[in-house]
Amino acid sequence: MTLWRRASGADAGPLADLEQAANLVGLAHVFGDLPFPYDAVLTRWVLVLDDPEVVTEVVDGDQGLVAFAAYDHESLRHVAVHPGFWGQGIAREAVVRSGATRLWVLDDNHRARGLYESLGWVPTGVTQECPWEPHPTELEYRRG
Secondary structure, three states: OOOOEEOOHHHHHHHHHHHHHHHHHHOHHHHOOOOOOHHHHHHHHHHHHHOOOOEEEEEEEOOEEEEEEEEOOOEEEEEEEOHHHOOOOHHHHHHHHHOOOEEEEEOOOHHHHHHHHHOOEEEEEEEEEOOOOOOOEEEEEEEO
């Protein structure tokens, strides 16, 4: 079992760093050559960490954060694992431990969608536009 700890305000930068590392590899086919919106992501993490309704948990590694999961009483809001640790079951563990019943995922994030579907999550048919350029489609999933 992975050792998770509750994130603090000091983790905002490392959370943004991990999100960037994971997205540049896992979502390059979606965002292409667009620059990663680091400042906006960092600002979002500061707000998430300050939100008393959101639990943010992280896994530490020798070179920085290995994984994170942010969730509230209903929604899995953010989850990522550093690409160097993919395939070890950490994301699966994060999704399960969150206890969430709802999430949004990029339509073209086939790796994540496969994980959620293997855990019994199903798309609801509801879509929205992602706030980050080029504004790809996000799909709502519910735990079945």
